[in-house]
Amino acid sequence: MKKYAILCGSAPDGFTQKKINEMHDFLTSDFGGSWAEKEIVIFPNGVTEAMLSFVLERLRADKTEQIFLYICTLSPTADDESVWLGGEEIRKSVIEAFCADGCGQVVYDSCREMVREEVLENA
Template sequence: MTRHAILCGSAPDGFTQKKINGMHDFLTSETSDFWAEKEITIFPNGVDESMLSFVLERLKADKTEQILLYVCTLSPVSDEDKSVWLGGDEIHKSLIETFCANGCGQVIYDCGREVVRDDMPEAVLN
């Protein structure tokens, strides 16, 4: 089975949200069948809508059977929200809903304000 995870965060440049690191660690662990690094794409500082759309379309064109889209914002996402914000970029939820309608993907919305410096994983900012 071909699979791919896209982890989208909202951390400032030079930082990564702790929850993005946690999801990566989970995916590459025995608990979730050891996803390979090549099966995971990380946008720790946000991603614009055109790039996200391009990546999703590319995965569909490559006939990827399972796609996980993990969206980690700085504040909770409600069902009523029309969009989410990732690193200053607005992503319309309609793009994500269209992706989900094709049946090959799963979307997880999460939020987390704790970030770690990319060059010092143990240093945490709140």
């Protein structure tokens, strides 16, 4: 099965959100499905709506059977029509449109706890 995970955060440059790292660790664990590193991409400092749409469309064109999209903002967005990732606005309608065919799953989360990237490199 072709699967791909996209983890999108909203940390400032040089940092990642703690929950982004935890989600990555979970996905690569036995409990999370033992995803391979090549099946996961991380945008820790945000992503533009155009880039995210491009990646999702490319995965569809490659006939990816399972797409997991994890969106981690700085504050809850339950009632908002958009999310903000690294200063970029992404409409939820764009995010959720790719789930229409049933191959995608979106999880919204929030986290204000940051980890310096150099700490991660030395771990």
